[in-house]
């Protein structure tokens with residue numbers, strides 16, 4: 146067992162298998178893949194390399210379990226989710242350690258993620274009993290229309306590595322609340338958090354087959370095709386890159402038609418108007434840009450600052466990054482504020498964006514380089530001034546710790562710039578002018594807006610995008626709807642003569 150794992154209070158939460166029909170199992174082939182700690186490169190453990198056959202077994206288990214789980218009362222499902230939530234809180238230290246070990250985010254952030262992840266189970270435990278239908282006055286005399294909501298069936302949940310816990314509970318919490326059963330395909334980079342979560346669900350009494358979790362690295366295309374093309378799978382919920390999202394949508398349509406939710410990439414604008422509270426805007430930018438070292442889909446990617454306050458904002462932001470940020474491995478040193486990126490490909494992309502911007506005239510105010518002395522996956526938190534639209538960072542999601550500052554003159558100009566991207570996930574802006582607040586919030590082409598705040602994530606709030614950032618909403622009162630269908634029933638009770 147890798148050294149940090151000995152710090153787990155409950156060592157049985159570290160599981161190197163997949164859960165199918167209530168049993169932890171290996172792949173039929175016996176093949177596995179290695180999972181590494183991005184901070185040290187050390188192997189944490191191994192997980193099963195599932196194939197088409199293994200995946201089909203998990204789908205069959207979920208289909209079988211659906212026959213009985215759909216009949217569990219809403220209150221019964223709520224109790225299961227509440228029990229799972231309680232176990233997450235009781236085991237929060239172990240879950241946080243697993244998140245940090247396999248994702249690299251600092252321990253304080255991992256604890257924040259675990260609390261955030263648990264909040265989806267609490268939220269959906271409360272939503273489960275509230276999936277009301279309608280009674281609708283009919284057009285035709287003698288008819289009464291009512292609607293009921295039904296669980297869609299077996300759901301395939303495919304999640305990314307950047308939030309190893311929250312992306313799973315945000316989907317699975319909603320699906321179980323609706324009465325669905327699930328096959329979770331966790332990411333190859335962070336399978337152990339997923340396994341621990343699913344083990345806790347079983348300890349909370351979730352029946353066998355209701356939650357299945359599968360892993361693969363090399364067989365991802367085959368497993369993805371199996372999940373999307375199976376006639377038993379009625380819904381695919383995916384969080385990840387836009388390219389993979391488009392591929393999965395095509396596959397879903399090849400053999401069957403499925404309900405789909407796609408939470409895809411972002412390229413969030415962050416706008417600071419000259420009437421803003423500059424200190425608050427700096428704090429907002431720090432949170433929004435550097436959360437998880439910039440590896441969050443809603444991270445600010447392009448920071449637009451109005452002419453009159455540009456230098457003040459840039460200097461304050463750079464000073465804060467220079468004076469307060471410490472890069473490293475938070476499991477080795479408690480004062481570390483920012484961990485490694487997930488792998489060297491991520492570092493390479495961030496480095497390319499910096500080199501490209503500098504070659505086209507940007508100025509590095511702080512950071513700007515890799516930190517090989519810490520390991521191949523570390524990059525300094527960076528602030529770049531003098532950004533222009535020709536630079537790569539303007540059109541591509543950096544997904545790393547680089548704050549690029551663009552200068553603008555007018556509201557009209559910045560709204561146009563903000564919207565000049567295919568992506569439409571989140572946007573942020575800071576202003577004290579109420580009329581501008583409404584105007585700009587309405588004009589931004591995104592699914593989520595942060596006004597005078599850099600942190601919008603909340604289990605009570607609908608999370609999701611428009612344009613190439615996907616569709617569907619997670620969390621909130623809307624999240625459960627993604628896992629249900631509306632059935633309409635028309636009653637004919639007879640035409641009565643007017644009294």
Ligand SMILES: NC(=O)c1ccc[n+]([C@@H]2O[C@H](COP(=O)([O-])OP(=O)(O)OC[C@H]3O[C@@H](n4cnc5c(N)ncnc54)[C@H](O)[C@@H]3O)[C@@H](O)[C@H]2O)c1
Nearest residue numbers: 304305306331332366369384385386389408409410411442
């Ligand atoms: N909108 C959101 O809520 C949200 C949240 C987190 C991440 N993201 C986006 O995700 C991207 C980064 O995550 P990533 O690099 O892990 O994305 P990715 O698309 O490469 O991987 C996401 C998941 O899809 C799986 N996958 C990859 N190819 C597949 C295939 N052919 N069939 C089935 N599954 C497949 C991966 O194994 C992983 O589990 C960024 O663009 C980021 O913005 C979006």
Ligand SMILES: O=CCCC(=O)O
Nearest residue numbers: 307308441442443602
């Ligand atoms: O990166 C994706 C999700 C982040 C969040 O829920 O705030």
